[in-house]
Amino acid sequence: MTATTLKNVRPMASAATDLHIVDGQFVADAPETAETIDCGGCILIPGLVEAHTHLDKSLLGLPWYRNEVGPRLIDKINNEREVKVSLGLDPQVQSERHAILAMSHGCTHIRSHVDVDTHHGLAGVEGVMATREKLAGMIDIEIVAFPQSGMMIRPGTSELMDEALALGADLVGGIDPCGMEHDPKGHLDTVFALAEKHGKLIDIHLHERGALGWFSMEEIIDRTVALGMQGKVSISHAFCLGAVDRGYVTGLHEKLAENRIHILTTAPASAPVPAVKELKEFGILTGAGCDGIRDTWGPYGNSDILEKAMQVGMRNNLRRDDEMELALDICTFGGAAILGVDDYGLDIGCRADCVLVDGETLAEAIVTHAPRKLALKGGKVIARDGECVLEAP
Numbered sequence: 001m002t003a004t005t006l007k008n009v010r011p012m013a014s015a016a017t018d019l020h021i022v023d024g025q026f027v028a029d030a031p032e033t034a035e036t037i038d039c040g041g042c043i044l045i046p047g048l049v050e051a052h053t054h055l056d057k058s059l060l061g062l063p064w065y066r067n068e069v070g071p072r073l074i075d076k077i078n079n080e081r082e083v084k085v086s087l088g089l090d091p092q093v094q095s096e097r098h099a100i101l102a103m104s105h106g107c108t109h110i111r112s113h114v115d116v117d118t119h120h121g122l123a124g125v126e127g128v129m130a131t132r133e134k135l136a137g138m139i140d141i142e143i144v145a146f147p148q149s150g151m152m153i154r155p156g157t158s159e160l161m162d163e164a165l166a167l168g169a170d171l172v173g174g175i176d177p178c179g180m181e182h183d184p185k186g187h188l189d190t191v192f193a194l195a196e197k198h199g200k201l202i203d204i205h206l207h208e209r210g211a212l213g214w215f216s217m218e219e220i221i222d223r224t225v226a227l228g229m230q231g232k233v234s235i236s237h238a239f240c241l242g243a244v245d246r247g248y249v250t251g252l253h254e255k256l257a258e259n260r261i262h263i264l265t266t267a268p269a270s271a272p273v274p275a276v277k278e279l280k281e282f283g284i285l286t287g288a289g290c291d292g293i294r295d296t297w298g299p300y301g302n303s304d305i306l307e308k309a310m311q312v313g314m315r316n317n318l319r320r321d322d323e324m325e326l327a328l329d330i331c332t333f334g335g336a337a338i339l340g341v342d343d344y345g346l347d348i349g350c351r352a353d354c355v356l357v358d359g360e361t362l363a364e365a366i367v368t369h370a371p372r373k374l375a376l377k378g379g380k381v382i383a384r385d386g387e388c389v390l391e392a393p
């Protein structure tokens with residue numbers, strides 16, 4: 001038996017108390033022999049949930065990449081396929097570096113999209129699966145087989161997606177059925193057929209804006225209803241929900257809520273974003289993620305989901321403390337619910353995945369996002385003073 005007592009800690013910024021952990025779970029009492037950790041009155045929150053990223057292709061640990069990529073989505077996609085080869089990018093090494101960086105900030109769960117294409121085959125999925133195995137018990141990693149380069153415009157990819165799912169990918173990914181694939185029926189029928197065949201959930205990248213995105217979203221909703229996949233489909237980015245025409249968006253919100261389709265926002269500075277307060281009002285589960293970081297797409301990002309909570313706040317004009325708490329809820333409980341983590345939280349019986357953060361209130365902890373004093377996964381220390389206990393390769 002392992003036992004720990006977190007002394008003088010403030011769960012979700014409430015009054016200071018002691019919390020007990022036995023064999024990785026929060027319990028009412030710990031034996032007197034329990035190891036004690038003095039938390040110095042710091043706030044404790046559940047482990048941060050990175051619900052949308054790309055572990056296979058950051059450039060962490062490599063020399064600075066000079067970005068001279070064209071402006072279109074397809075420019076970035078085509079460039080990346082080539083650069084992965086010229087840099088000799090190893091998805092196992094990169095995903096381990098990336099996951100360890102996330103852990104240093106107190107992240108305990110990751111959903112990662114991983115490229116599947118005819119250039120690189122299943123190398124990405126195999127690499128991230130190896131990292132998942134290596135870091136088991138320290139962080140949970142979910143893998144989305146992601147046809148980044150398209151399936152309709154790149155024959156042979158859907159067969160590889162099928163293999164990736166048989167190999168161990170957890171979800172079926174998809175991407176811009178109209179804007180990129182120019183074949184919404186072909187693309188979405190393939191995505192949903194793969195999900196049905198393998199009994200997997202779906203998470204689709206939808207960058208399409210305005211009416212094009214609305215059309216694709218309606219097509220996703222129709223298939224979710226037809227196949228009875230309510231609660232099993234997520235849409236990432238969903239920039240079209242940030243459109244100015246709120247009348248149409250409200251109609252979509254109603255359908256998304258009715259069919260329990262979840263939204264994952266990356267709250268970028270450069271695109272319209274789903275309005276998180278409206279999503280909450282409609283009861284639509286919402287999570288957040290950093291998306292790709294430090295990669296051939298762009299130089300930004302550090303894999304800190306607490307900082308992402310601040311960006312969700314900034315992009316949604318959240319100023320009040322209760323609004324900031326919503327941003328944090330999205331980056332913790334929202335993501336965890338979408339990832340299907342059922343023993344998540346700080347209550348008795350929950351798995352002791354948690355982070356000590358600095359601040360008088362939750363809002364202050366978000367805007368400060370100071371280096372995390374301590375992060376635990378199943379009661380085990382994974383990070384201290386902003387450093388992961390594991391060394392990156």
Ligand SMILES: [Zn+2]
Nearest residue numbers: 113205291292
């Ligand atoms: Zn993405």
